Each structure stands twice: as C-alpha cells, then as structure tokens.
Amino acid sequence: MKYSYYPGCTLRxxxxxxxxxxxxxxxxxxxxxxxxxxxxxCGGVYPLGSDxxxxxxxxxxxxxxxxxxxxxxxxxCSACHHVIKRVNDDMKxxxxxxxxxxxxxxxxxxxAGETEVLHFLExxxxxxxxxxxKKRVKNPLKGKKIGAYYGCLLLRPSKLLSFDDPENxxxxxxxxxxxxxxxxxxxxxxxxxxxxxSLKEKDMSKNMCEKIMASAEGFGAEMLTTACPxxxxxLNKSTGAKLPVVYFTELLAEALxxxxxxxxxxxx
Amino acid sequence: MQRIGVFVCHCGSNIAATVDVSKVAETALMEPGVVHAxxxxxxxxxAGQAKIAAAIQEKGLTxxxxxxxSPRMHEATFRKAAERAGLNPYMVEIANIREHCSWIHKDMxxxxxxxxxxxxxxxxxxxxxTPLQAGESRVTKRALVIGGxxxxxxxxxxxxxxxxxxxxxxxxxxxxxRMSQLDKTFPTLDCSACILTPKMxxxxxxxxxxxxxxxxxxxxxxxVGDFTVDIRKKARCVDMDKxxxxxxxxxxxxxxxxxxxxxxxxxxxxxIYTPFAQAIPNVxxxxxxxxxxxxxxxxxxxxKVCQAGAIDYEQKDEIITEKYGAIVVATGFxxxxxxxxxxxxxxxxxxxxTSLELERVMNAAGPTHGHLERLSDGKAPKEIIFxxxxxxxxxxxRGKPYCxxxxxxxxxxxxxxxxxxxxxxxxxxxxxxxxTPGKNFDEFYxxxxxxxGVNYIKGQVGKVIPQPDGKLLVQGSDLLDNRQILKxxxxxxxxxxxxPNPDVRKIATMLTASIDTNNFLTEAHAKLRPVxxxxxxxxxxxxxxxxxxxxxxxxxxxxxxVKAIGLLAKDKLLTxxxxxQSDVLLCNGCSTCENVCPYGAISYEDxxxxxxxxxxxxxxAVVNNALCQGCGACTVACPSGxxxxxxxxxxxxxxxxxxxxx
Numbered sequence: 001m002k003y004s005y006y007p008g009c010t011l012r013x014x015x016x017x018x019x020x021x022x023x024x025x026x027x028x029x030x031x032x033x034x035x036x037x038x039x040x041x042c043g044g045v046y047p048l049g050s051d052x053x054x055x056x057x058x059x060x061x062x063x064x065x066x067x068x069x070x071x072x073x074x075x076x077c078s079a080c081h082h083v084i085k086r087v088n089d090d091m092k093x094x095x096x097x098x099x100x101x102x103x104x105x106x107x108x109x110x111x112a113g114e115t116e117v118l119h120f121l122e123x124x125x126x127x128x129x130x131x132x133x134k135k136r137v138k139n140p141l142k143g144k145k146i147g148a149y150y151g152c153l154l155l156r157p158s159k160l161l162s163f164d165d166p167e168n169x170x171x172x173x174x175x176x177x178x179x180x181x182x183x184x185x186x187x188x189x190x191x192x193x194x195x196x197x198s199l200k201e202k203d204m205s206k207n208m209c210e211k212i213m214a215s216a217e218g219f220g221a222e223m224l225t226t227a228c229p230x231x232x233x234x235l236n237k238s239t240g241a242k243l244p245v246v247y248f249t250e251l252l253a254e255a256l257x258x259x260x261x262x263x264x265x266x267x268x
Numbered sequence: 269m270q271r272i273g274v275f276v277c278h279c280g281s282n283i284a285a286t287v288d289v290s291k292v293a294e295t296a297l298m299e300p301g302v303v304h305a306x307x308x309x310x311x312x313x314x315a316g317q318a319k320i321a322a323a324i325q326e327k328g329l330t331x332x333x334x335x336x337x338s339p340r341m342h343e344a345t346f347r348k349a350a351e352r353a354g355l356n357p358y359m360v361e362i363a364n365i366r367e368h369c370s371w372i373h374k375d376m377x378x379x380x381x382x383x384x385x386x387x388x389x390x391x392x393x394x395x396x397x398t399p400l401q402a403g404e405s406r407v408t409k410r411a412l413v414i415g416g417x418x419x420x421x422x423x424x425x426x427x428x429x430x431x432x433x434x435x436x437x438x439x440x441x442x443x444x445x446r447m448s449q450l451d452k453t454f455p456t457l458d459c460s461a462c463i464l465t466p467k468m469x470x471x472x473x474x475x476x477x478x479x480x481x482x483x484x485x486x487x488x489x490x491x492v493g494d495f496t497v498d499i500r501k502k503a504r505c506v507d508m509d510k511x512x513x514x515x516x517x518x519x520x521x522x523x524x525x526x527x528x529x530x531x532x533x534x535x536x537x538x539x540i541y542t543p544f545a546q547a548i549p550n551v552x553x554x555x556x557x558x559x560x561x562x563x564x565x566x567x568x569x570x571x572k573v574c575q576a577g578a579i580d581y582e583q584k585d586e587i588i589t590e591k592y593g594a595i596v597v598a599t600g601f602x603x604x605x606x607x608x609x610x611x612x613x614x615x616x617x618x619x620x621x622t623s624l625e626l627e628r629v630m631n632a633a634g635p636t637h638g639h640l641e642r643l644s645d646g647k648a649p650k651e652i653i654f655x656x657x658x659x660x661x662x663x664x665x666r667g668k669p670y671c672x673x674x675x676x677x678x679x680x681x682x683x684x685x686x687x688x689x690x691x692x693x694x695x696x697x698x699x700x701x702x703x704t705p706g707k708n709f710d711e712f713y714x715x716x717x718x719x720x721g722v723n724y725i726k727g728q729v730g731k732v733i734p735q736p737d738g739k740l741l742v743q744g745s746d747l748l749d750n751r752q753i754l755k756x757x758x759x760x761x762x763x764x765x766x767x768p769n770p771d772v773r774k775i776a777t778m779l780t781a782s783i784d785t786n787n788f789l790t791e792a793h794a795k796l797r798p799v800x801x802x803x804x805x806x807x808x809x810x811x812x813x814x815x816x817x818x819x820x821x822x823x824x825x826x827x828x829x830v831k832a833i834g835l836l837a838k839d840k841l842l843t844x845x846x847x848x849q850s851d852v853l854l855c856n857g858c859s860t861c862e863n864v865c866p867y868g869a870i871s872y873e874d875x876x877x878x879x880x881x882x883x884x885x886x887x888x889a890v891v892n893n894a895l896c897q898g899c900g901a902c903t904v905a906c907p908s909g910x911x912x913x914x915x916x917x918x919x920x921x922x923x924x925x926x927x928x929x930x
Contacts, residue, residue: 167610187613187733218736 001127003118004066004073005033008080009041015077015229017246017266021253022076022120028256029128029136033074036065042083045196053100059087060101064111072116074123076249078228082153082161085117089160119154119163121171121227121248130178138257140180146251147184147221147243148172149212151231152192166190172225175248179255188215193234206238213242225251270395273304273329274387275320277311277336279366284309286370288380292335295384299391303327312342320346321353331359331394335387337366356399358845358915363390385928392927396920400845405894407493407841408593411832412437414485414775417445418464418818419810419825420598421471426829427596428476432836435590436471437499438481439771440529442547443468445600449530449624451631453818454681455712461546468548482553484771486587488595488778489868491895492805493841495592503583505554506540510578513550517570517579518542526558528635532625534643535635540570540579545633554581594832595779597789597801598809598825599772603764604659608666612658612762613732618644619740620732622764623654623675626682640690642759644738649758652686653742654679654697655729659765661700668765668786673815675763676703680716682761687720696723696755698744706817725753732760768812780866781806789813799828807831846915847896848903850889852877854910857887861902861911869895870902 011019026033040058047055062084066073075081090097092113102110118126124133150169158166169190173183191212194205213235216224224245226232235245253259274296278284289307296305304327308316311334323329332355334346339362347357365383373379411427413420416438424434436443447453448468450460471477480499487498506517521538528535530543537543539558542550560567561581571579603624606614614620619642621629632638642649656675659667676699683695702724704710716722729744740757768787776783781801782790789812792800799808809828810821835841850861852875862870869892876885889910891902902911903918912918 165610168615185616187616187731215733215736220736 001030001123002032002034002071003123004062004069004071004115005035006039006042006062006073006075006080006084007035008039008075008077009044010077010079010229014233015247016268018076018227018229018249020262020266021247021249021259024258024262025249025252025256026120028253028258029133031123031128034069034071036062036073039065042080044079044083046083046086050094050097053097053104056087056090056097056101057104059084060091060105060111063088063091063113063115063117064105064107066115067111072118074118074120076120076227078119078151078153078226079230081117081119081227085161088113088115088117119227121154121175122163124175124178124252125171130174133175133178134180137179137255139255141251141255142180144181145184145220145222146176146181147186147216147219147224148176148189149193149216149224149226149231149235149245150190151226151228152190152195153228155190172227172248176225176251179251181251184216184219184221186215186219186221188212193231194238195230195234198234198237202238205234209235209238217243270301270331270397271303271327271329272299272301272391272394273320273323273327273332274299274302274306274391275311275316275323275332275334275336276305276307276365276387277316277334278307278309279337279370280309283336283366283370283383286373286376286379287365287383288376289335289383291380292365292383292387296333296387296391299388301331301395302391304329311336312345317345317349320349324350324353324355329355331355331361331397333361333363333387333390333394335363335365335383335390338362338364338368358400359394359397361390361394361397363387388927388930389924392923393920396917396923397915400914402842402845403893404840405491405493405843407836407838408495408591409433409836410435410590410592411594411596411836412485412495412497412590412592413596413598413809415439415445415598415600415769415810415812416443416479416481417598417600417810418447418467419600419812419821420445420596421467422822422825423596423598423807423809423829423832424471424477425467425474426826427832427836428471428474430829430833430836432476432833434477435499435592436477436479437483437485438479439484440543441482441504441541441551441553442543442549443471443479443481444544444546444548446624447818448544448546449532449627449631451627451634452681452685454677455706455708457681457685465546468546472548479549481549485775485778490591491867491897493593493835493838494894495595495805497590497592497595499588499590501586501588502553503585504551505556505579505581505583506552507576507578507580507583508549508551510576511551511574512576512578513542514575515542515552516573516575518552520569520573522567522569523558523560526555531628531635532622534625534628551578554579594805594807594835596807596809596828596832597772597775597779597781597812598828599769599775599812601766601811601815602769604667604767606658606762606764609658609762611731612655612729612760613734613740614762617732617734617740617760618642619649619738619758620760620762622762623678623682624764626761630682630685640686640693642738647758648690649693651694651755651757652696652759652761653729653740653755653757654683654695654761654763655732655742656697656699656763657728657765658762660763662765668767670786670815671703672763672765673703674766674817677706677709677712677817679761679763680704680713680722683722684712684716684720687716687722694723695720696725696757698725698727698729698742700726700728706819727753766811766815772812779803779806799824799831805835843894844898846898846913847893848891848898848900848911848913850891851910851912852886852888853879854908855886855888856908856910857889858907860905860907861889864901864905866899866901867895867897869893869897 155166176183198205293305363386410433523539527533528537628634660672727745733741807828
C-alpha cells in the first residue's frame with residue numbers, strides 16, 4: 001500500500017510524536033507513506049473567503065502531486081485533513097474556484113478534485129481494516145481505559161468530511177478496541193475545544209476543555225487520545241493536564257511494538 | 269367537413285385581463301371548419317352552457333372547442349352540456365387558456381397570441397374527432413380496507429353499515445393499530461382503549477365485515493369496480509377455529525425474550541403471543557424467529573398445554589384471491605428512526621425515550637404497569653424535559669420537512685397528565701412553535717401552561733448530555749429570553765416525527781396509486797377530492813394521506829367510506845372510451861407495446877388477417893379495453909404505428925402540432 005503523505009507544519013515542531021509514531025506504525029503495517037515533495041503549510045484553517053484562491057493553492061499543490069503519482073493523499077493532522085479535504089471538494093464541485101486555481105497553477109493537466117484524501121484513521125479502518133489491525137497488534141494495551149476525543153474538524157461539515165456520524169462517531173473507539181484497550185464513551189467527545197479561540201479568550205477555551213475532561217473522567221477514562229495538535233494543546237494547557245492526552249499514533253506504535261524504536265526521534 | 273363552434277371564456281378577469289378574448293373568437297372564425305365563434309364572461313355558468321347548447325342546435329355544430337380553464341376543471345361540465353344538446357360528448361375539446369396561458373403570462377399581446385395558437389390546435393384536433401361511446405363495466409359489491417387501525421376500522425364499519433361486504437387486511441396479529449398503543453387521548457383525556465375497543469369488537473362482530481389479521485396484500489390487478497387481490501395469510505401456527513384464547517400457551521412458553529412490538533421494544537413477550545390483552549382476534553401467533561421449536565426442533569410445550577389442540581407447527585402461509593369493487597388504503601404511520609439524531613442521545617441513554625414509548629410507560633398494561641419511572645434504573649423522575657419537533661419541520665435531509673401535526677397536542681397531554689398524577693415532578697417543554705388548531709385544542713394547551721404549571725421554553729435543544737451519575741444535561745436556548753440553557757433532567761421525551769408506514773410504497777406500487785416525496789399517498793385533488801387517489805377506485809383513509817390526529821382520521825375514514833359506498837352503489841360503471849386499439853394489418857407482433865403497458869392490458873393472439881388479398885394467420889396485439897387506462901405509452905412505443913389511442917389518435921396529435929407550428 002503506497003500513499004502520498006502530507007504531514008503538515010505542526011508535525012515538524014510541536015506534534016513530532018504524531019508524525020514519528022505514524023511513520024513507524026505505517027512501516028510496521030506495510031504501509032508506505034511517501035512524503036509529498038516541497039509541501040507547504042495548508043494554512044491551518046479552511047479559508048471561507050470565496051473570492052480568494054491564494055490560500056487554497058498549497059492544498060491544491062499537494063493534491064495535484066498525489067494525483068500525478070496516482071496515489072491517494074494521506075493526512076495525519078485533523079486541521080490539515082479538514083482544509084485539504086474541503087479544498088479538494090471545492091476543486092471538484094465549485095467551478096469558479098477550480099477555474100481560477102487552475103489558471104494560476106498552469107498545470108499540464110488541470111486539477112479537478114481527482115485525488116482521494118484519507119485521514120490515517122480512515123486508512124486503518126477502510127484499507128487495513130480494524131480486524132486485520134487487531135491481528136497485527138503485538139502488545140495489546142490491555143486494561144487501558146481510553147476516551148476518544150474527536151473535536152470538530154474531523155467530523156464536520158459531516159456530509160463533506162464523510163468521516164463518521166458527527167453526533168455519535170465510533171471510528172476512534174473501534175481503533176481503541178483494535179489495539180486491545182477499552183474505549184470510554186462520553187458525551188463531550190465531539191464537542192469543540194475552542195480551537196484558536198485559546199489565543200484570544202483563554203478562559204472560554206479553558207471552560208470548554210474542562211467540560212470535556214470532566215465528562216471523560218466522570219465516565220472513567222484514564223487518558224484521552226486525539227488526532228489534532230490544537231485539541232491536544234488546548235486540553236493540556238487549559239486543564240493542567242488532568243488526564244494525559246496522547247496522539248492516536250503513539251498508542252498505535254505502542255500496540256504494534258515499535259514505539260521504543262523511535263522514541264528518541266520524538267525527543268530530538 | 270366538421271361544423272365547429274368555438275366558445276371563448278373570460279373567466280371573469282382570470283382570462284380576460286391578460287388575453288384579448290374577442291380577438292381569439294374573431295380569429296377562430298378564420299380556422300377551417302369553424303362556423304361559429306363567440307366569447308362570454310363565464311362559459312361554465314348556466315347561461316354560458318345555454319349559449320353552447322343553442323349554437324349546437326341552431327348552427328348544426330358537429331364539434332366544439334371551449335377555450336377556458338384546465339380540462340381537469342370543466343371538461344366534464346362542457347361534455348355534459350354538449351350531450352344534452354344532442355352532440356356526442358367526445359366531440360368537445362378544451363383549449364386551456366387559463367392555467368396554460370393567462371395565469372402564467374403578463375403581456376397581453378403575447379398571451380393573446382398564445383391563446384390563439386392553443387385554440388387553433390384544439391380546432392385542428394376536433395376536425396379529426398370521431399364520436400366515441402363509453403362502454404360499461406360491472407361493479408363487485410365488496411370493499412377491501414388495507415390496514416386495521418382506527419382509520420381502517422372506521423371505514424370498514426361505515427361501508428358495512430351501508431350494507432356492503434368489507435374485508436380488512438391487517439399485517440399484525442391484531443387490529444387496533446397505533447391507537448391501541450395510546451394511553452389517553454387529547455383533548456378530552458379519555459382512555460384510548462376504552463373508546464377503541466368497542467369499535468374493534470363491533471368490527472369483528474359485524475356480519476358484513478371479514479377481518480384477515482396477520483395478513484398482507486400480495487398482488488392487485490384489475491381496475492375500478494373490478495379489482496382482483498391476492499392476500500397472503502401468514503402462518504399463525506394456531507388454528508383460528510380451535511383456539512379458545514385461554515392464554516395458557518403464552519404463560520407456559522419458555523421463550524420469553526422477544527421484544528414486544530406493542531410496547532415498542534421496552535419489554536419482552538413470549539414467542540407465542542397476542543400483542544395485547546384486548547387483541548382481536550384473541551388468537552395468538554407463533555413468532556418463528558423466537559420459537560424454540562422452530563429454532564431447535566425441541567420444545568413443543570405450547571402444543572402440549574393447549575387443551576383445544578389448536579397449535580399447528582406445520583401451518584403454511586396461504587394465499588387467497590378475492591374480488592373487490594373499491595379499495596381503501598389505511599396503512600397509518602410509524603415514528604421515524606432516530607439514528608440521524610444522535611445529539612439527543614436516544615441510542616446512548618435509556619432515559620431518552622420517544623413520546624410513543626412514553627405512552628406505553630404511562631399505560632397500566634405497559635412495561636412499568638403505568639408507573640412513571642426511568643427505564644435505566646426504575647427511579648421516579650423529578651425533572652422531565654420534552655423536546656418538540658424532533659425530525660419534524662426539518663430543513664435538511666435528516667428529518668421530514670413537514671409538521672407532524674399531532675406532537676404539540678400530545679406533548680401538552682403528556683405534560684398535563686404527569687403534572688396531575690405526580691405534582692412534584694417538574695415538566696419543561698422545548699418548542700419551536702406551539703400549534704394547536706382544532707376544537708378545544710388551544711384551550712387544552714393553555715390549561716397545561718396555566719393550570720398545570722408546565723414550563724414552556726421557546727427554543728431548540730442542541731444536545732442531550734448523559735452524565736456519569738445517570739442524569740441528563742439538556743443544552744438548549746431560550747429564544748424569548750435570549751440565553752443559553754443548561755438544565756438537568758431525569759428523563760427526556762422526544763416528540764418524534766411521524767412518517768407513513770414504510771410498507772406503503774409497496775402497496776402504492778401494487779395499486780398504481782401515486783405517492784409524494786414523503787411517501788404520503790397523493791389525493792386526486794388537494795382541496796376538492798381529498799380522500800380519493802388519482803387512481804380510480806382507490807380511496808385514502810387516515811395518516812397514509814398526511815399527518816392527522818384521531819378525530820380527523822375518523823372524519824376522513826368516514827369520508828373515504830362514503831366515496832367507496834358511492835362507487836359500490838352503482839351496478840355498472842361507464843368506461844373511458846379513450847383506449848388504445850391495434851391495427852392488425854400494421855402490427856408485426858414485436859411485443860414492444862406489451863412490455864411498456866403499465867396495466868397489463870395488452871396481450872397477443874394469433875389472428876387471421878386479410879392483407880390486401882393475402883390471407884394469413886399473424887400474431888398480433890390485442891388490447892383489453894376494460895384494463896386499458898388510455899395512457900398512450902404503447903402508441904409512442906409501437907415501431908410500426910399500429911397502436912392508436914381513440915380520442916388522441918396519432919393523426920390528431922400531429923394535427924395539433926402542425927397547428928401550433930403554423
């Protein structure tokens with residue numbers, strides 16, 4: 001299984017663990033993640049301005065690079081996934097954006113949303129299969145009670161992201177089961193952490209994160225797992241890290257028995 | 269050559285304000301065959317019809333064109349007027365210059381031009397019209413009612429009381445329908461079973477009514493007055509004649525884990541069961557999926573304990589074929605599936621229930637024996653929150669675009685009953701609008717607010733959040749107070765949208781009755797023919813046509829019965845003479861027409877033909893005029909032009925097109 005891989009900026013700095021453990025796990029599962037050459041920052045937020053294409057071009061470049069290789073494009077970070085998937089939808093369905101972006105890019109063949117964008121969790125669910133993953137687990141995380149934290153970006157807008165049921169998602173729970181741990185279902189797992197509001201209104205974000213943490217803890221979670229660097233940052237920052245929050249890839253690497261091999265790389 | 273009269277109607281200002289009617293009449297006189305033309309304010313009035321009659325007689329007209337409203341409005345009126353004046357009614361054509369012209373155009377010059385063109389097309393057609401004679405078909409004096417809820421029961425009773433035989437086909441083991449599941453009914457709060465059971469008994473005892481429960485309509489053929497219907501009587505595994513209804517089998521049945529459909533899955537029942545105590549007939553059925561005997565071959569306890577020897581594991585489904593003159597659809601409704609509404613935590617918490625489930629909880633024969641308690645832990649709730657419009661009035665594709673109509677009233681009823689019986693329980697209702705039109709309805713709702721202190725909050729709920737301690741946190745908004753609300757509750761009740769019974773699609777297809785995008789059966793006219801399907805001989809009763817409460821359902825059930833009785837009272841029906849005919853000399857027996865005919869009216873026969881002196885036997889199409897509905901599908905499909913529709917012949921249609929393009 002070969003995929004084009006878009007890591008994103010945060011995965012080179014704050015969220016190295018999300019990236020490093022993903023690569024190690026992918027290798028262990030026989031998934032080849034080929035980093036898109038010269039990828040650029042996705043912008044972090046999906047640009048809603050419809051008269052501006054510049055903010056969408058980095059996504060289009062990554063999407064087109066994958067298309068030229070004939071590969072699906074895999075993302076790891078929720079925010080990158082959200083931005084690239086939505087820009088891809090624009091390229092497929094919004095004629096005006098497609099025309100202007102292609103006019104600017106002057107590609108040999110215009111790009112019209114041909115690439116399929118997959119979050120790594122979707123690769124695990126739909127391509128590897130959680131049943132198969134379960135078989136590959138060497139070190140099942142038995143007895144660990146883990147709460148999935150989805151946040152908003154992977155789930156909504158639900159029709160477009162078509163990731164999971166936005167009100168009652170289960171992909172991360174199924175993932176947690178596959179690696180041998182016990183998922184804790186709590187009602188705030190799809191609520192917003194505040195996102196970038198934490199830059200301006202710390203208290204608001206703190207309040208939101210505290211509710212999430214309290215709910216997870218109340219239902220018996222010992223730790224939380226997420227795919228989003230910003231969610232992880234907010235949850236850790238605003239609540240004094242009541243419960244540990246880790247990336248799902250770290251859990252995966254641990255379960256596949258490859259965590260220790262790359263531990264040092266994370267700390268670099 | 270025809271002698272044609274053209275009559276242009278002003279329809280008050282409906283047509284005359286946009287179309288120069290006198291110009292249309294003047295122009296008509298220049299058309300071939302037209303010997304008379306006039307315009308008048310209301311052609312459909314007595315005076316207008318008299319003008320037509322006078323012209324027919326004085327000028328010896330052989331055909332007329334009325335330029336007026338849609339033929340769906342007044343074609344029958346003008347045909348009758350012509351017939352009274354001695355003209356064959358099929359020599360009348362309507363040029364629709366209202367709906368197709370004056371109502372949709374603003375510019376008088378353009379509209380007049382178009383009206384003239386429409387008039388010309390109709391004149392061109394009449395020039396080729398030939399007198400047609402309606403045939404006759406017989407009427408089977410027996411009605412079929414599909415569905416045995418209050419709608420079906422009422423319709424059946426009314427038809428039977430008029431002296432006609434009625435069969436009720438009910439899918440479940442008992443008649444009674446949704447109403448039998450309700451506890452109390454608004455706005456009088458009388459017990460649902462107390463008013464329904466006598467009707468069920470009356471239907472079952474009525475000498476003219478025959479009830480097939482645990483049965484489904486399998487196939488329908490034929491047409492108005494003469495339908496042939498196959499009914500599948502599902503194997504009950506209990507002999508209806510031998511069973512005494514003693515109930516010992518249900519008591520002794522060791523398999524008791526099947527979810528009770530009647531109690532909305534809130535508790536369990538035995539594998540051999542009657543859905544509820546007052547079931548009619550009081551004869552149980554064996555649920556083969558739950559029955560140990562059917563699953564493992566061992567058990568047979570019910571058979572051993574049955575004193576009457578009524579248990580028959582070998583019983584097979586039986587198909588019976590019956591003839592009917594009229595069919596009434598009364599298939600009712602169900603609540604929608606809440607999978608797409610997970611924000612209300614219905615699938616996550618046992619204490620979030622639908623209103624129909626609350627009916628069962630409140631009912632003495634229900635899973636909690638009528639005690640209001642949380643289904644998770646059996647504790648008495650202190651705070652109950654109702655959420656209205658769950659899936660109703662929904663602008664996206666998760667729910668239904670329509671108002672389910674009954675929820676505001678039953679929510680007020682539930683709130684009031686709870687406050688009455690448990691005064692220490694707080695009741696809050698989140699609503700978008702409170703809609704209570706109906707006799708004594710608004711008074712009822714105001715009583716809930718003013719006398720019973722139910723707390724109504726205008727605003728929608730965004731999320732129901734199950735708490736670790738088992739409470740439910742309800743997050744909503746108060747639009748009047750402009751604030752966000754976070755309120756703790758012990759129970760949440762969802763006023764879930766209703767939708768037509770999912771089986772109705774299948775039934776509509778069998779009946780060739782049309783349904784709308786929400787699966788409600790379509791009425792022949794939204795205002796003037798609300799209980800008839802556009803398909804002749806099919807009538808609509810109850811929620812299958814649109815959301816209704818019990819009084820409205822009963823009223824419509826009676827109306828549908830009257831329409832059916834009107835049909836059954838006739839000995840013969842006039843058939844539409846505008847049916848297809850096949851020209852044996854042109855037909856090459858290709859079967860194309862047979863394949864496109866939606867009514868199964870075309871078959872093939874070997875016929876001896878004389879083709880310009882050559883005598884031979886050919887396989888040719890034959891149309892059964894009794895079955896043909898005159899849709900014209902075969903005439904377009906026929907590659908050799910052998911199929912032609914009387915009254916809408918290929919020549920006539922081409923003449924119309926030519927006239928329009930001239």
